[in-house]
Amino acid sequence: MAAETENPPTQNTKRRPDGPLRKGWTTGCCATAATKAAFSALLTGKFADSVTITLPKGEKPVFSLLEPVLSGDFAEVGIIKDAGDDPDVTHGAHIRARVRHLAPGSGTVFRAGAGVGTVTKAGLPIPPGEPAINPAPRAMIEGVLEEVAAAHATHADAEVTISVIGGAEIAKQTWNPRLGIVGGISILGTTGIVHPFSCAAWIASIHRGIDVIRAAGLAHAAACTGSTTEAAVEKRHHLPEIAFIDMGDFAGGVLKYLRHHPIPRLTLAGGFAKMAKLAEGHLDLHSGRSQVDLARIARRALDLGASADVAERIRAGNTAMEALEICAASGIPIGGDIARSAKGVALAEADGKIDIELLVYDRKGNLVGEAGFGS
Template sequence: MSREGTGSSNSRGRGADPTLRRGWTTGACATAALKTALLALWSGTRPDSVGLRLPRGETPVFTIEDLVVGDDWAEAAIIKDAGDDPDVTHGALVRCRVAPGGQGIRFVAGPGVGTVTRPGLPLPVGAAAINPVPRQMMEEVLRDMAALHGRDLDAEITVSVRDGEALAAQTWNPRLGILGGLSILGTTGVVRPFSCSAWIASIHRGVDVARAGGSAMWRGDGATSERVVQELYDLPDHAMLDMGDFAGGLLKYLSAHPVEHVTIAGGIGKLTKLGQGAGDLHSGRSQVDFATLADVFGRPEIAEMQTALAVLDHLGPVFGDHVAGAALAEARRRLPAGQGVDVVVIDRAGQIVGRA
């Protein structure tokens, strides 16, 4: 999955900075490319650009990068502009081909677009990884254009992304069982710079896939914690979920979609903040309360420390166990009764320094 709607590993900020330029999702690009192909096929026009109305009323104009027309088919391509968001698919060439399709509308995964191979996603196993809202957007364009030109709705719509399989390796797609390329994403058509909603949506999909696969445990943040927890519990890849900074988002979703057991693992700094009640663990939005730690341990010098690792070095294992216990208590407070949960605290060297 890419960052825009189901999360890549590149952006974790909250909200949209109004000084940053927004961009457009792969779903919006594919829809604009489809509209261009239909214009060329049914009206004979070859536009240099095409406008599109998005689900929330935005009306962007897309520049056409390529357009090819055959006897009964056409395809157009658009370069995705993610604005100022560090989206893994920024600059990707999104291509859409439309051709006669027998009966009804059929979506096909072209080169660089993945196929769903595992249950739990909002698409059935075997389907092209073109998410529901992009499908709806393309169907609406097809219906409008067909009505305008007196055509039927029998169409095969193939979406492809140049180098999509290589780009997908930088996303969660392989772990979620989307193989062969990227997902075509977007619920609004708009990429808002540094939006945390995409990351949280990825957490939701990861939980869904793991639940559907019968897995019962997930990890917290970072590659180090993933390796430690995966080895500790012998977990499959699809049971490993990166919550990033959004512990609150993970716990909220699990409270409504409980599992047999969840393991929350991460660095001592983030889990100290979780234990102190923070749901957003980003360094810009929550801080370790060293004064409270000084009171808890009766050690005034802790109030002047700058990092949780410094406290760990100062106090030793007792602090790691305290952090694990406090994080466990906070997780239990946010989860329903009976939800199995444990906490693993890890230092930068990948050593377990606390468990509860």
């Protein structure tokens, strides 16, 4: 998964702060720093007050140490994660590393401590049975072990156990349970830096969800814009939990990835406003990056037999949902028209590689338009 925003929740409601945004550090960055501090203490017999690491792009963050423990054959210490101004569910998490020096030739052995998940399904960057510590953080951790070992003229073979205080509870706010990562959060990050309000991690999580679906051999998946539409689709198709892709606003992120990593059938579902945007060719459905074209909805209504008065009321309205209500009161099947157009956009974006069903819902989860498979 991506480095920028970690373990993104299914619904991110924090408002973006005004002014310049402060960047933060990934869970992988914090785990690396804790590992370096613990291994150094194991070799020297004492902890320093802080630790500095070098990130892949050259940044050198400094971290204060929390609750150091030096006991016999291991050293352990924690670091509090600072995600900057990003609405990251792992902000403030207490990330700990316990390091034991192993016999030469043992390599690096990673363990999942309390609050760190274990992978149970295929399709993720880490195979089933392994701690959910992604490849980039593993490489960073191995790098600091080698750095510290070289400084003390010894070998870098070690057992590294990463834990996160309260990580099992934090994980309930992430996509880990759906991806088959049990017991806690993932240790993530490719650059070590969290860039506030980045879309990259959400899209990366979409990709991992599709990878898991494909690895499980599922022939039918569903991508939904939110919990209301997801519940409606589950009731309609009774798909297993892992078949659902938390699309959010990123229809393009789903469809572009499926173009190169197809599955046989996709149910694409969303609220009327978001599907109206998709029908007009918008692949990012966020309100800040695309707008509903009420004038276009009015023209659609005219084509479907609406009177000029109804069309003008739609054009002068405030929201897409108001337009839907006006059409419903006048018997204008606008939902079906939106569904057909949105399906056409989706099929084109997926390059015709998959069969798509497009479902449009109102705010209460009632189906107001559909374009079925194969039509």
